[in-house]
Amino acid sequence: MVRSTRREVLKVSGALLGGIAAGTTVTAATSTDRYIVQTRGRGLPDGVDVVHEMPGTNLAVVTGDESALQAAKGVREFAPDIELELNEPATNADVPSFDASEYEGQPGDFLQWDKADLDVPAAHETTEGEGTRVAVIDSGVLETHPDLAGPLNVDLSRNFTDDGGDHNPVGGDDHGTHVAGIVAADNGGGIGVNGTAPETDLVDCRVFSEGGGASFADILAAVVYSANVDADVANLSLGAYPVPRQTNGQFYGKVLNSAMTYANKEGTLLVIAAGNDSADLQHDRNFVSLPNEGAQALSVSATGPIGYGWDADGDGDATDLADPPESPAFYTNYGTNAVTLGAPGGDADPAAIGTDVPWFNDLVFNTVFSYEDTDGDGEPDTQVPGYGWKAGTSMAAPNVAGAAALVKSANPDYNANQVEAALKNAADVPDGYDKAFYGSGYLNILDAL
Template sequence: MPRHGRRTFLKVSGGVLGGLLAGSTVTAAERTDRYVVKTKGKKTPTDLEVVHDLSEIGYAVVRASESDVKRSKAVKSFAPDVELDVSDPTVRTRAYEGDAEDDDLYPYQWDKQALDVPTAHETTKGEGTRVAIIDSGVDASHPDLVVNEELSRDFTGDGLGAGVPGGGDHGTHVAGIAAAQTAGTTGVAGTAPATDLVDYRVFSEFGGTNGSFATIVAAVLRAVEDGCDVANLSLGAYPIPRQGLGSFYGGVLNKAMTYANKEGTLLVVAAGNDSADLQHDKNLISLPNEGAQALSVAATGPIGFADALVAGEELESPPESPAFYTNYGTNAVDLGAPGGDADTSLTDPVGGVPAYAYDLVFNTVTTVLTDDDGNYAGSVPGYGWKAGTSMAAPNVAGAAALVKSANPEYDANQVESALRRAAAVPDGYDKTYYGAGFLNVVDAL
């Protein structure tokens, strides 16, 4: 474990202590002007306004009244599109002082240390692969991120375009975990820094469609069309009944996810932050991580990293221990990976930041700016901490890119199989939190 003095901590800059995503409240609002329709014979409706053509899987998203949808002869069945509103709990926020460009921030990345990412990079850094981030938007102006803006796409319709954090900084943090650059001596490291990073934004805080079920499905299919080897989905909703509309939405997702897998795009999905036993929750389902062909990822994290880093003390819990908030379940989780844990009683400041923050995942963030009217006015890139299965998933997505890079002939199932074979359940821990086990990037290669 590296040891660094207080002066090193005081020089960390530019970031914001991000929200701890565990315990988020998710509510769903049905749209009355947009519907997901199952078409007859996989034909796109010509008598309705088509927002997203999903003919690859026999569906479409249309903008119309319910009566018009019912009258359409091209529609077999339908359900209203659903927008998700995610309200994170209130947590302490703090900016850093100093200049990040003067420091190598890798010492704060316990997740990359636990995965021994530098050794994996001796084999590959993800060259020749492509990873999609289906999220709140990736800040392409961040100096530690290289985004393929030509392929990137905004699915929200808010007019801001892609490559901007129009739905908040969550997607920027996720993207950095998967693919932050390692050139030079500044900033942080991503698991697959040489992959081609594509931003598919499905959340908007500026008047666009926000977290729509239909746009998420459309983004998955676009990732397939654009030749993405991996698509990361650090999003979801729980609990959803398996019956009724839940069955309809599940059917759409299953078709989209099965199609993606068949075409070679591995879908890596966060397992969720509800502390829920997904194996024994009866008639409820968590989507999309319990959808067909999803590689569902639970979160792990240490307790006491700040004291270990500063004073060389032993960790209270190791990086592979299950996070307190993570969902779990023997057949509902495929892998465990670093997503961050926290004992919020550890509030004593270390370098001006509460000690518990160091047990979260440190990577790229950005501050979204607005004008006096609340309109988007740019962003200020930085570095900061967040925790959640949202952070665990991109560690796996980056690892999948490394496996694909080292084995370009592998299909999606073979990439997942390599990750699962290399993983192992840590001694003394319950398999229900890990599926095949804790992520082992080096052995997967």
């Protein structure tokens, strides 16, 4: 099978991205009646309703009359809320998956090349994340999944949207469930999959609604909430690119930095997906990627193998790899100072997609669910826990978030900056690869511990 070169792939990634990369978001629209407000510490004016107060910061989210905000002396600055859209790629929907009953009896790690490459089983000889807390700010975590029911703290989990539901995912969006599994899946009593920190206390912060949109303001509120419930790590496998650096982009960047700086000060390390646009963030002078380019962000690029369990290089040997797990994924954003670490997020060979080879083995395998019609009325009504593949910097970030929880567990006196420093100091850029894809280097959990 002939593979495209990385240069060729990057040239056409705009066309392929929607079919392969997972978890990136785009700016969809601005709200006309919902505002992010930076106050002067004097409270909010009459004529608006508070949606999120964000204690500990001078930020709030309100709905109401714009003129009331314009006239209020206690308001320093405000701008319309931004609606972001989570793009689930066609590839992630097309790969096989198992429901929990079909998967029963399989070894928990037989498809998890990411955990094997990171030496997670060896790291668990030191700690499995005991005494830590990780918040997942995403599309919701299915609390009935057998691999997540143990780690998930239902009492602290929250829905930050206005859709009236609880923290659980709505519709068929299992993105947050997959992310959460990468962090903390506890192997479901020996029949499931492994997370990096299965003994952490997992908090679900749902910011995506059934329509697939997420309010930028809800994301800010979830970041502040994570800090206020003493999360040691918050994972954000989401983002918006390109956001203009000028005009309102300056305000959104400023309030994001304010929320992120507060979280960092409170001890919450913010691990954020770098994005899946094949973009050189280092040299983009006109646009910014948010929130991974915000203050205190630990921005994560994606890597992955080509040929895991299939003969990608056509030499007749399905046990070797055409590309190793630390190879940059073709879709990942990059930039030496824009990326902090590289980590397993999954890769794919475009030439193999649609063929009968198991190309999807090169994606990340973990917890998902299917949405099935169990009462026979023709309408999906039940979320059935299962296991499947996804790829993206969305999958790389939780591998780092879980690693951060392990470092914090082994070093309970570390603050957020010290946890990040341990991860960065342990990382190295793989031989023969460009530093721009890795920042400090490829995630090395054992040396970080």
